[in-house]
Amino acid sequence: MNARNRVILGLAAVGACLAVALGVGAAILLERDPTIDDTDLALPTVADLYPAGTAEPFTALERCGLSEASLNKLVPDRETQKAYAPDLSCAYRSAYDGSGRKGSLSVALDDHEGSVHDALLSFDVVTELDTLATSKDVWQKVSGLGDEAAVSYDADFGEAKLNVRVGTVTTEVRYAVYRYKDLDRKSLGKKQAVAGAIAAGAEVVAAIGGEADAPAVRTSDGPAAPLLPLLDPCTIVDRTTLRAAGFDMPSKSTSSTEFDVPQRECQWLLLTGTPDxxxxxxxxxxxxDQKRRGGAERARRQFSELHDSGRKTSTTFHALRGPGEQAMAYYYWSDSDKAEAWGEVVFVLRNLLVRIRCSGSTNGKPFTEADVLNRAYAVAEVMAAALPK
Structure with a gap:
């Protein structure tokens, strides 16, 4: 397929795709370019590396992924404690045999039955990063560790608590380090406890396939890129674009919401009185932005939820190179009494999440994967090109 046909195909996507519409639609007149060959899927696919981690790798990990060398350093003269879930947790404590440096370390993993949504919720409940903190724990974000991580320190017990999410898996690490002199126990303080918890967490995260790249406590989030404004899709995918693709669209339907996450949607509908x-x-x-979480981070987290759902429930799923910073496409086909097929391309750019959902049929036959996704992807490119960089 040459460049001209790819452009025409992209424009034709607007009129040819079917999306589940919640508003009132407008009739359109369909004219397809006969030179377009859309039998092949034409998406910039990449290996699906996000989110990392599943429920499988860590269930058989010895010592929860911790090395002997690390345990010897963090918990000298260790004794293994009874774990509440042997496959998913470990606990160690230094034997009390007089004076010297001692430590206690526990690790607990939760696969949340393979649900990114549940893993996100669990991380938020523990760290309170999505709300104003109500507990006495003050959580600080940790960079370079998993998909997201945060650490806190309990001065009353001299214990650091680290919580990390890697895809569908959350990991909690608790570590305390202290020194005994006769019967007198003294904590060695926040710095050593936090450093030990992060070091242990890095080994566990690496063992289950997550990122562990020089993790460190963030003292601040630094200057964030400006938030991108909410635009009207009806303005971007305009009548000129549609007409250039061979479609006449005399009117359109719009909807908007202005709650926690403002949204605008534009819909078009072709009702022919036939299965098409x-x-x-x-x-x-x-x-x-929220007080403790930026808009871009919130958009990426929502993308990860949609990614997880699409990968599990769609007929076919594709991770994409673009547009935007992260992108994906998926296709659904149902062989029911009235066969249905639809597809969606989703991408995120900074704090914006854009979704193009479409479906349709020709001569009573549902659109193929290429019919739907080639067109949806071309519309996504039109949307991305209109956004500020």
């Missing part, structure tokens, strides 16, 4: 009804839906959500 088609619709297109393009939505954009703009995530604002």
């Amino acid at each position: 009804d088609r619709t297109l839906s393009v939505s954009m959500s703009a995530y604002p």
Whole structure:
């Protein structure tokens, strides 16, 4: 397929795709370019490396992924404690045999039955990074560790607590280090406890396939890139674009929400009175900053939820090189009494999450994967090109 046809195919996506529409649609007149060959899927696919980690790798890990060398350093003269879930947790404590440096370390992993949504919720409940903190624990973000990580320190017990999420898996590490002199126990303080917890957490995270690249406590988030504004998809995917693709779209339907995450959506609908009804839906959500979590981070987390759901429930799934910073496409086909097929391309750019969902049929036959996703991807490129960089 030459460059001209790819451009035409991209424009044709707007009118040819069917998206589940919640608003009132407008009739369209379909004219397809006969020179377009859309039998092949034409997406910039990449290996799916996000999110890392599943429930499988760590269930058989010895010592929860901790090395003998690390344990000897963190917990001298260690004794293994009884773990509440032997496959998913470990606990160690220095034997009390007089004076000297001692430590206690525990690790607990939770696979959340393979659910990114549950893993995100668990991380938020523990760290309170999505709300104003209500507990006495003050959590600080940790960079370079898993998909997200945070650490706190309990001065009353001299214990550091680290929570890390890697895809569907959360890991909790608790570490305390102290020195005994006769019967007198003295904590060695926050710095050593936090450093030990992060060192242990890095080994566990690496063992289950997550990122462990020079992890460190963030003293601040630094200057964030400006939030991108919420735009109207109806303005971006305009009548000129549609007409250039061979479609006449005299009107359109819009909807918007202005709650926690403002969203705008534009929809078009073709009702032919035959099985060949088609619709297109393009939505954009703009995530604002929260006190403890930026809009860009919130958009990426929502993308990870959609990624997890699409990968598990779609007929076919594709991680994409673009547009935006992260992108994916998936196709659903149902062989029911009335066969249905639809697809969606989703991408995130800074604090914006953009979704193009479409479906349709030709001569009573549902659109193929290439019919749907080639067109949806071309619309995604039009949307991405219109956004500020």
